[in-house]
Amino acid sequence: MDPTRDNPLIRIKAFFDGLGILTFFGVLLLLVLGIAAAFGLFRKGEDPEDVAGKIRYETKSEIDEAQAAVLTPEQISSAIEETGKTLAASKPVAIEKPEQLVPGSVTAIKIANAPADDYSAIDAAPADPAAPIDPAQMEIGKVQFLVCSACHGQNGEGGSIAPPLAGSEWVTGPISNLIKIQLRGLLGPITVAGVDYNFPAPMAAMAYQTDEQIAGVLTYIRNSFGNNAHAVKPEHVAAMRGEVGKPAATVEELTKP
Ligand code: HEC
Structure with missing residues (x-):
């Protein structure tokens, strides 16, 4: 070891x-x-x-x-x-001027694609132009005219904010013009009985009225203040309801009286 x-x-x-x-x-x-x-x-x-x-x-x-x-x-x-x-108090506002149209919006496209409306049937002379005016229609029209008189005057004489309806060739002219003005409003300038008018505020659309009320007020102004022209029928107004929502009409969009 x-x-x-x-x-x-x-x-x-x-x-x-x-x-x-x-x-x-x-x-x-x-x-x-x-x-x-x-x-x-x-x-x-x-x-x-x-x-x-x-x-x-x-x-x-x-x-x-x-x-x-x-x-x-x-x-x-x-x-x-x-x-x-x-938001709760806000309401959609009708388009009054072409500039208010948003390019490319649903409304703009709808207007651009809409076929040019032909209202010649509405403007054609009635079968009986001398047919008496229905007093019931004049009654409806007289009530509706209270609103118009605020701007156009009690006797349609016009004033500082609206042209005259008395003696206006537009009032006794083609009825499609009148219906268009009610449904869309009107943007001046406009010449009435040889006088040029261009008011600061356009006439607003009054499409809230029923077909009977619009036909009534138009028949009323066509047969008051010395005017004389055949009646407007509710079905004429009904046929033009498609105008509602378009911008206020201009004179270029009306048929020359
Ligand atoms: C707030 C004021 C106002 C009211 C209310 C009003 N309008 Fe107008 N109206 C005008 C203006 C303003 C014009 C001319 C357009 C412009 O200058 O822009 C006009 C133009 C007219 C025209 C074509 C021009 C002429 O003198 O012939 C007719 C028709 C018409 N209005 C009918 C009526 C009827 C019918 C009513 C009632 C249902 C009415 N208006 C209510 C302001 C008004």
Whole structure:
């Protein structure tokens, strides 16, 4: 047997050598675990929804803070209330001028594609031009004329905001012109009985009236204030309802009386 082997000093050295090697690997293991932990290898898989949610809440609180610095909650709710009221009270407005048409809009396309309307049948002389005027129609017309008289005068004499209806060649002329003016309104300038008129405000459409009311008021103005012309029938008005919604008519769109 090798006597050196039994040397206790050698045994102690071997023990400490072993301990050193173990310590070395232990430290190495700790180092590796430490690095792995630093890179998050041991972290349990976090729910991606939780991660995203956290970011969202952070963003929301940032926005809330920024808004709170600018607007008070009272200001925000009163703004919402105001807008709501305005929207509730707003109504679609009829198109009065061609410039108000939005190019490419549904209405613009509808108007551009509409075939040129032929109202010659409506304007044709009636079978019996001298047929007496129905008093019931004149009654309806007289009531409707109250509105017209505000601008055109009680006796159709005209005034500072509208031309005369008395002695107007337009009033006793083709009835499709008159129906068109009722359904679409009228945008001057216009010459009536040799006088040129160009009022600041156009005449608004009065398409809210029924066919009977429009036929009545037109028959009334054609047979009052010294005017005399055959009656307008409700079916004439009905045949022209397609005009409603078009911009206010101009003189170029009317048939020369
Ligand atoms: C708010 C004022 C106003 C009212 C209400 C009004 N018009 Fe007019 N009317 C005008 C104006 C203005 C013109 C001329 C267009 C222009 O200058 O832009 C006109 C033109 C006319 C014309 C063609 C020109 C002429 O003098 O012959 C007739 C017809 C007419 N209106 C009939 C009527 C009838 C019928 C009513 C009632 C159902 C009526 N208007 C209601 C303002 C009005």
